[in-house]
Each structure stands twice: as structure tokens, then as C-alpha cells.
Amino acid sequence: MDKKPVTILLAFHWYDRRVFKGIVRYAxxxxxxxxxxxxxxHFVPHGWPADGAITCYGKPLCKFIDDLNMPKVDVTxxxxxxPTPRVTVxxxxxxxxxxxxxxxxxxxxxxxxxxxxxxxxTLRKKAFFQALENAGVPKExxxxxxxxxxxxxxxxEQHQERIYHQLEKLPRPLAVFTGQDNLGATLIEICxxxxxxxxxxxxxxxxxxxxxxxxxxxxxxxSINTNLEKMGYGxxxxxxxxxxxxxxxxxxxxxxxxxxxxxxxxTDALAIAHxxxxxxxxxxxxxxxxxxxxxxxxxxxxxxKRGMEKAFLKHLGASPATELRRIRLDEAKxxxxxxxxxxxxxxxxxGYSNSSNLSFAFNRETGMSPRAYRNRYTPNK
Numbered sequence: 001m002d003k004k005p006v007t008i009l010l011a012f013h014w015y016d017r018r019v020f021k022g023i024v025r026y027a028x029x030x031x032x033x034x035x036x037x038x039x040x041x042h043f044v045p046h047g048w049p050a051d052g053a054i055t056c057y058g059k060p061l062c063k064f065i066d067d068l069n070m071p072k073v074d075v076t077x078x079x080x081x082x083p084t085p086r087v088t089v090x091x092x093x094x095x096x097x098x099x100x101x102x103x104x105x106x107x108x109x110x111x112x113x114x115x116x117x118x119x120x121x122t123l124r125k126k127a128f129f130q131a132l133e134n135a136g137v138p139k140e141x142x143x144x145x146x147x148x149x150x151x152x153x154x155x156x157e158q159h160q161e162r163i164y165h166q167l168e169k170l171p172r173p174l175a176v177f178t179g180q181d182n183l184g185a186t187l188i189e190i191c192x193x194x195x196x197x198x199x200x201x202x203x204x205x206x207x208x209x210x211x212x213x214x215x216x217x218x219x220x221x222x223s224i225n226t227n228l229e230k231m232g233y234g235x236x237x238x239x240x241x242x243x244x245x246x247x248x249x250x251x252x253x254x255x256x257x258x259x260x261x262x263x264x265x266x267t268d269a270l271a272i273a274h275x276x277x278x279x280x281x282x283x284x285x286x287x288x289x290x291x292x293x294x295x296x297x298x299x300x301x302x303x304x305k306r307g308m309e310k311a312f313l314k315h316l317g318a319s320p321a322t323e324l325r326r327i328r329l330d331e332a333k334x335x336x337x338x339x340x341x342x343x344x345x346x347x348x349x350x351g352y353s354n355s356s357n358l359s360f361a362f363n364r365e366t367g368m369s370p371r372a373y374r375n376r377y378t379p380n381k
Contacts, residue, residue, distance in 0.1 A: 192219065222261060
């Protein structure tokens with residue numbers, strides 16, 4: 001007689017393909033049967049047999065999960081009614097990875113977009129701030145952007161203005177770790193609407209690498225890959241140990257370290273799929289302080305002016321001339337807040353023939369003079 005397959009219930013109130021892929025991989029390797037029932041509603045037919053459950057504890061399913069009379073392993077950090085083995089993302093390592101990513105890119109000022117209602121957000125903030133402190137970043141160079149209160153989250157214009165008013169008071173260039181991809185998406189949308197350049201003025205990093213969010217923004221969002229497939233596999237593996245009596249419900253949590261930062265434009269302006277556009281951008285970045293022309297850029301990239309124009313518009317949403325102006329202006333902004341150089345010297349260093357041309361570009365772009373920009377965004381001024 002064939003051995004009865006192990007039957008496992010999945011009790012999740014949200015879906016992420018990567019978590020389930022990890023669970024399915026372990027289940028396939030061990031001939032497990034996974035229940036289909038919770039994919040169509042929060043119920044299990046009376047009398048349906050299950051050997052164990054992998055759960056995601058949260059408000060929609062709290063009581064259901066608490067009432068499950070079977071071995072279970074959970075993938076959250078939420079407080080549960082009874083001791084339960086956990087397999088979760090290592091949020092401390094996530095915060096450290098974010099800090100290292102920004103420090104390696106030379107940032108001097110940092111912020112965290114906090115949302116205390118989300119428990120992991122608070123843990124990642126603490127780890128991010130601690131990693132910055134351990135790296136020698138002065139506390140006065142670290143800031144916090146506060147999520148809008150619940151009453152404003154459904155009022156988009158008021159919500160955006162509240163976040164923007166916090167942003168505009170902070171020094172630039174600024175590295176912002178959002179702790180979640182949805183907050184990173186919100187921040188990029190606000191920056192795009194307000195004419196703030198990402199990543200040159202404000203660099204944004206999210207968490208979880210949700211491609212639907214990250215790839216479809218005005219500026220694609222860099223994000224930390226939290227290794228969710230490994231977490232799913234690990235949860236199934238830990239449940240197997242629990243069902244076999246190898247661990248108890250008091251087993252210490254298994255922490256899954258993040259895999260890597262998935263680099264996109266929000267923290268790296270050159271994270272673009274078109275090699276010739278990357279070459280052209282590198283040439284602009286290396287020669288923007290010289291009197292270069294579009295012909296010079298096209299020749300360096302091996303493209304015709306027309307072909308280069310089309311490629312830039314497709315991959316950047318801007319022309320080569322616009323990018324050249326933007327890069328010159330962004331460097332001028334950086335020098336204004338990070339140095340005490342004279343404005344005439346900054347103009348020359350950024351490819352402007354004189355300070356009047358720089359002032360004209362600044363007023364057109366920001367509505368303020370270079371001196372006003374320096375006074376507004378330089379720390380302690």
C-alpha cells in the first residue's frame with residue numbers, strides 16, 4: 001500500500017510568487033500535497049485532514065490560524081497566541097545592507113521613511129540608523145521622514161504635500177531608505193511631480209524587489225532582494241522538522257539574510273538596459289564640464305544624432321541635450337551644498353561659460369537663484 005502523502009495547509013492573506021515557489025520546491029522534493037482551499041476563501045472544509053500548516057499571521061487570518069490544531073510554522077514577526085516556530089527575513093541585515101549601499105556611493109546625508117504601523121518598518125529603521133552610526137555618520141546627518149497619519153492616506157494630494165514639505169527641508173544630495181517598496185514608489189512619484197531629480201538630488205531604495213512596483217515607476221526603484229524564495233523553502237523545511245519532532249514550538253526563529261540590492265535608476269543613474277545609452281551617459285558625466293556637443297556624445301557612443309535621440313527618449317524619457325543640462329545642473333547643486341566655492345567657479349566647473357548662464361538655468365529649473373538654493377539646502381545654514 002502506498003504511503004499517504006503529507007498534506008500541508010498554506011494560510012496566507014497575501015500572495016508573493018517567490019514565497020510560494022520556495023514552498024512548492026520543498027513540497028515537490030518531499031512529495032507533499034498542498035491544500036488548494038485557502039486560495040479561494042478563508043475556510044477549510046470540515047473534516048479535511050492536514051498534517052501541518054505554513055502561515056502568514058495577520059488580521060484577516062489571526063483567529064483562523066490561532067485555531068489550527070496542527071503543527072505550524074509562521075513567516076511573520078507578529079505576536080501570536082501561542083509559541084510558533086518562525087522563518088522570517090533578517091530585518092537587521094536588511095538595514096545594514098541599505099546603509100552600506102548608500103555609504104559606498106559617497107552619500108553624506110541620509111533619511112528613513114518611517115511608518116510605525118508596520119512592524120518590520122520600525123525594525124529596519126533601527127538597523128539602518130545603527131549601521132550608519134557604526135560607520136561613523138554623524139547623528140545630525142541622519143533624518144526621518146514620517147508617514148502621514150491614517151486620516152490622510154486616502155487623501156492623495158494632502159498626503160503628498162505632507163511628505164514633500166518634509167523632503168524640501170532636508171539637505172541634498174540625500175539618500176532615503178524607505179524600508180518597503182510601496183513607500184519607495186510613493187517617494188519617487190512625489191519627486192517626479194515636484195521636479196526633484198532621482199537619484200541625483202534624492203536617491204531612493206526600497207525593500208522586497210516587487211517588480212510590478214519597481215520597474216513601472218517614472219524612475220525605476222532600486223530594491224533589496226530579501227530572498228523570499230529561500231524563506232518559503234526554509235519555512236517548509238522547518239515545518240518538516242516540527243512534524244518529525246526534531247524541533248519544538250519554542251525553537252528560535254530562522255532568519256533569512258537578504259540576497260542583494262537589485263540596482264535600478266533610483267540609486268544608480270546608469271542602471272539602463274541600452275549599452276550605447278549607458279556609454280553616452282558615461283561620456284556626458286566625464287565631460288560635462290567641457291564645451292561638448294551632441295555630435296561629440298554621438299561619436300563617443302557610436303550612434304547617429306537621430307538614433308541617439310530616439311534611444312534616449314525610449315530609455316530615459318529625455319533627450320541627450322536635456323540630460324546634459326540636467327547633469328550639469330545636478331553637479332552645480334551638489335557643489336553649492338557641499339562646498340564653499342564661489343558661484344562663478346562652480347559655473348565654470350559645471351560647463352557653464354559664466355555665472356549668469358548658471359543663474360538662468362537655476363531659475364528655470366528650480367525657481368530660485370544658486371545662492372538661494374545653497375542657503376536652503378546646505379545643512380546648518
